[in-house]
Amino acid sequence: MGLVGILLALAVLVWLSFRGWSVLVLAPFAALLAALLSGEPLLAHWTQTFMGAAAGFLAQFFPLFLLGALFGKLMEDSGSVTAIADFMTEKLGPRRAVLAVVLAGALVTYGGVSLFVAFFVIGPMAQALFRAADVPGRLMPGAIILGTSTFTMSALPGTPSIQNAIPMPFFGTTPFAAPGLGIVAAAIMLGFGLWWLARAEAAARRKGEGFGEPTVAADAAAEDPLVRERATTAAAFDPREMRSGRRGTGRPRIVSATLPLAAVVLVNLTMSLVVLPRLDTAFLATDAWGGIALSQVSGVWSVIVALTAAILLLVALHWRRLPNLRESVDAGANASALPVLSVSSLVGFGAVVAALPAFTLVRDWVLSIEGGPLVSLAVAINVLAALTGSASGGMTIALGALGDTYMQLAAQLGIDPGLMHRVAVIGAGTLDTLPHNGAVVTLLAVCGATHRKSYFDIFMAGVVGPVLALVAVIALGSAFGSF
Template identity: 75%
Template sequence: MGLLGILLGLGLLVWFAYRGWSVLLLAPLSALIASFLSGEPLLANWTQTFMGSAASFVGQFFPLFLLGALFGKLMEDSGSVSSIADFMTEKLGAQRAILAVVLAGAIVTYGGVSLFVALFVLAPMAEALFRVADIPRRLMPPAIALGTFTFTMMALPGTPAIQNAIPMPFFGTTPFAAPGLGIIASAIMLGFGLWWLAGAEARARLAGEGFGDGAAGVNAHLDDPLLRERATTAREFDPAEIAHGHVSTDRPSIILAALPLVLVIVVNLLMSFVVLPSLDFSFLAEERWGGVPFAAVSGVWSVAVALIVAILATLALNWRRLPKLRETMDAGANASVLPIFSVASLVGFGAVVAALPAFELVRDWVLSIEGGPLVSLAVATNILAALTGSASGGLTIALDALGPTFLARAGELGIDPALLHRVAVMSAGTLDSLPHSGAVVTLLAVCGATPKQSYLDIVMVAIVGAIVALVAVIALGSVVGSF
């Protein structure tokens, strides 16, 4: 009955979440169902296990959700994201429309702009370019997905994406874990995706298929409450706050627009390898600071400081372009709240499941997978990200339940924790792009496309390409180790 309870609880969570029910309600309810069928105490599992784990996640990562959402909103309202999109349009033009969209998305997301902020700016850019180039509208979502969902979120070293931060407290790593393997994986994903999209464009031209008309224009469904509930479990920005604030019509130059993005990467690098390692943090061992090792917090601190510096730079460079600064900052701060509590609820559900006696069967099955801890970690994270439709939620559940076990087994085999980090992050970013994913649903909505029109191409650039890169990283890492 215990295993049945786990499967039933998970099934109800996935089924109703896809239909737009709030995860804030579904996650504890599903956890209680799993506990009841396992004969475990209900209230203790809710208030102690569920809430304890959810609170721990919020305590660890709310600074990054808050700063990331605030930075994204400031970049949007200052016109900086639009300025970068305009620059790529001007330099590459309609002749290379797909490449322009992919690179624009990659630049802003690697620089720390929240995915959903990027989507709402990139969709109009893509529509304009694709219309002029007469490329089918259905290829807009996969082009945007390639630049925003894939290598900049899970492979490029130093990316400030939340899923790249989640393994750091578990493995004692930095945002730049396994940089060489991350760069190789990024090249594979980008190359495979561009190859596929070039072929799709060529096939469309041979068939005489042009831009066509969408059932709705870009950003036409942003007030859909179902869209909001799905989206907030997927990424760190609440789409409802996009409409708040005030977007400047006076856009900064490309240098001013790009400078905060550069600062995120540079400051993150300096904090990770120069500043923080040179300071004495032995006081963290004291009880008043939680008795945590420095490695458990250094990665989060590095990303947080990088985002703070970028926020201050954005304010300084665009002060006159932000006439309604309070509204902009309120919207950015508010945009972080629902996503982190939604993901924390998924984490709480995972903690309850992991504490049930029947979960030992699941753990034994995962650890028995052939190929060692890298393969079993990849499989477990992929499955959980696929079921929840959330890279961050699936990754945290996997690491909460199995992270110490994977780390111990890796230590026995001489596997660098940095390699575990990179495999875990990449695994979270593959099957999280199934049809029920909030990010996919949002992307299709803002582009005015349907799953029937665009989903196959999204699968190829965001799932197949990512899996090829993941296999390459596991194979290389198994042979030569982390680098």
Template identity: 70%
Template structure:
């Protein structure tokens, strides 16, 4: 009955989430279903197990949600994201329309701009360029996804994406874990995705397809409640806050890019130069947990990097941000729903892990042939696909099995940095299934349907990521972390 309860809970969670129900209610309801099938005390699991798991996630990662959403909103309202997109479009031109969109998306998201903020700037840019270049409109979602939702989210060393931060407390790693392997994975994802999109563009030209008709029905993704609820569990920005605030005229490209450079530079300096020299003995005191610098240092470096970038952005754009209080309010508010939605998924995972039947699931996962790297990759893949959330699936996997994988890694001489990179890339593959909130939002913003554009998203965001994941596991198994 225990396994049946876990499966029933998962099926209910997936079905109702896909139909737009809020995960804030679905996750505890699904957790109670799993507990009921196992004959476990329901209220105790809700208030102790579920809320314990959810609160741990919030206490660890809410500062990153808060600062990341605020930074993204300020970048948008200052016109900086638009300036970078326009710069790419101007320099590369319509002849390289797809490359322009991909690189613009990659630059802003690697610099810390929220995925959804980037969507709402890149979609009009892509439509304009694609129309001038006679590139099919249906390829725009895949081009945007390649630049924003693949290598800059999971592979590129130092990315401030929440997915890259989640493994750090579990494995004692930094945002720059396994940098060489991350670069290799990034090159594979980018190269494979660009090859596919170039092939699709060439095929469309041979058929004389052209840009195509404008969408007959425009969906306002910021106001559609079903899209908003799906999106909340997928990434760290609440769509409803995007229209709030005041968007200024775009600055020049250098001013726009400087805060992004600060994010990456400060992250690197704090992670590799400052924190290793800090006397962390005070963290052993009872009032701090106790904890260790290895457990919190990675999150601290991202917090400091985003804070420095926010200050830089405000100083550079003070006159441009004429409604700064509105922008700040919208940015911080935009962090709450996504953080609580992912925390609810984590709470659901905590209840499932507490079920006696979960021992069977744990044994099956750990028995997968290929060693802990393959097992970890499959676990994060499956959970990200079931929850429709890379961050939710990744946290559930590490909450339930992280200590076990770390112990196996120590026994097998595997660098925890390699576990980190495999886990993050693994979570960023099958999370892009049709019910994923980012996919639904991207298609709505671009005015495309799953039928028109989803196949290309699958190739660039799922197949390319899986190829990169296999390469990282193979190289890591042969040569270790680098």
């Protein structure tokens, strides 16, 4: 009965969330349903298990959600994201419309700008380019997904995405875990995605298909309650806040627009590899600081410092283009609240499920998957990310339940934790991009597109390419170890 309860609770969570119900309500309800059917104490699981795990996630990752949303909002309001998009448009032009959109999305998201901020700014840029080049508008979502939601989210070393941060406390790694494998994976995702989109564009031209009639509908998407509910479990920015704050006039020069992005990467690298390893952090081992090792917090600390430095640099460079800094800061801070609470609730649900006696059956099944720990880790995260429609939620549930087990297996089998980290992150960014995913729903709404016309290209660029990269990383990591 306990296993039935787990499956039923997961089905209720998935089904009702697809219908637009808030995860803040669904997650504790589903967790209590699983506990009830397992004969476990309900109130104890809600206040001790559920809230303990949710609060733990909030304590670890709220600074990253807050700083990431704030940085993205300031980049938007200062005109920096628009300046980068315009620069790509001018340099590559309509003849390379797809490449311009992909590279613009990759540049801003690898530099730390929130995925959804990129959607709302790059959507209009893509429409102008595709219309000028007479490229089918149905390909816009696929190009934007490739640039913003694949290799810069999960593969490139040092990416400040929340997905790349989540495994760090579990595996004691940094944002630069398995850098060589990450670069290989990024090349596969980018190469496959560009090949597919070029093929689709060529096929459309042979048929005489032009731009068509899709219209960017960013304002409507930002106000859509269904988009909001799904979006806040899939990324770290509440789309409702896209229309808050106050935007400056004009646009900055490309150098000053990109300097804060460069600061994120460079400061992150310096903190991870140079500064933190040289600090005296023996105090962390005392009871007053939780009795932890530096490796459990160094990755998060690196990203915190990097985003803080980038925000300060951005304000210093563009304060004249931020007509009301307080409003922009408020909007960015508010944009982080609902996403971090939504993902925390998913984590609480996963903690209750993991605490139930019947979960041992699930754990044993996952660990028995042939191919070794890397394969079983990838499968577990893929399944949960697909069901929840959230890369961050699916990965945190899986690692919260099985992270210690995988670390023990890694120690026994001599597997580098950095390899486990990279497999986990890339695995989270594959099947999460199914039709119900909040990022997919939001992007289609922004582009004025539909699942029927645009999802297949999103699937090829956002699912098939990352799956190929994941297979390659597991194969290379199994054969040669982490590099």
